[in-house]
Amino acid sequence: MAPVDIVSWAESLDQLLQCKTGLLVFEEYLRSEYSEENLLFYLDCEAFRSLPPESDRTAAARRIYREFVAIGAPRQININCVTRAEIRASLSDPGPDCFSSAQRRVHSLMAQDSYPRFLKSPVYQALRLTATST
Template identity: 40%
Template sequence: MCKGLATLPATCLKSAKDIKHKISFLLQKPEPQAADQKLMKVNTTAAAAAAAAAKRVPTAAEVGKWKESFSHMMSSETGRMVFTSFLKSEFSEENMDFWVACEDYKKTSPSKRSTQAKQIYQQYVEADAPHEVNLDAVTREETKQNVENACPSCFGEAQKMIYTLMEKDSYRRFLNSKVMQKLCQNATAQEKKNCDCAENRQALTGGA
């Protein structure tokens, strides 16, 4: 076998080596960084959850709770998704994004707290941030100082202010919006459909 290879033209041997080199390169091609893979997985999961929440028709009881108080709606994942859609129509979804980021930050491990605090501050709090939320100068400066220590409650006052802003401003318009009217109609229609199905099953069972 070795003798046969030796008799091959030099160009053939060079081509074979080139192919071998390319195959080795492809096999050794580095995988995406673990952090990037994790981020992609988190984003995909979040997008899937958001899509599922958006497609699900809330019950009349759920919608009733959302109308009852802002806190009820904020404690519901589906409620937050619906309200975020409304905020997007008003170009103020950064308020919800900031509030959610603050909630996630509270669960962050101490080793990652400093990095995440700076990211949230740069994204939403500092002047001219990409998604700057509406905070007064005192709260903005206080938050800036808190971020240097990165304690679990460093965004406490800022988050509270944005929560109140959404409750007193956007939420009131949301209650009178076409979005809420549509929700009530869909929930009522779904409830009636469920009742009709239940009655039909009962009639069939009784007839059997």
Template identity: 40%
Template sequence: MCKGLSSLPSSCLERAKGMRVKFSHLAETHHKHKVQDWRTPQDLETLLNHKGGQQAFHGFLRSEFSEENLEFWLACEDYEVSPCNLQKIKAGSIYSRFINPDAPKEVNLDAETRETLLSMIDSPYPEMFKAAQHTIYTLMAKDSFPRFLRSHPCIEAIRAF
């Protein structure tokens, strides 16, 4: 049977009051200044722009056996900023890891996109994967991200704050 708050040690009650004050201050700051933090993500982009958010989301995707989507998106981000002399190597790696129909972490792309990428693999350019990356981003934003927001890993990451 619940004895109420009076049964808790006063040190616990003081600590809880302190945490409540801190959280209410953070909520006010967030509301007034529209601070974007991955722990209160409004969209997938906010989450992906923070290393901690990426890690929490990756853990969630791994638990759902769909981490290849985030890994592909991150590989495309890395590819885009790679020096020209590394792009051909990285493009081949991305194709063989994520796009080839026999890829170990194949992402869900239509046949036309796959064929287009295969035709460009020998002459890569910085935005070569942009359309495919956008397709996977949209898939994560509409499917995985909303589930992540309701998931245990997301709730635990917020509590850890």
């Protein structure tokens, strides 16, 4: 892990998410807080959007819906009922962007809440200190 990478994680949530190591550290931090569902949903949406047209999008969309979107889902994300209903309605023929609205909301929540907490966390502060002292 290059010192520059660690320092760049503080530039933006997107910068952190683009770094494989940063992503792993952030996910582990969120897991320690029992709040990794937003990140996992975000990553699943990215993978879903990249599915080739011939893949079974319907099965993938339903899995994401059951795991993150449905009321009472094991890793239920915090989205409004209108967005939840729109996703549910699109499950019969889901396009690559059927989760986009919810994904933007989750990204915004992470940027405003869990990402700033991560930057203040002892984990990140220790990594940053190590990176800047070398």
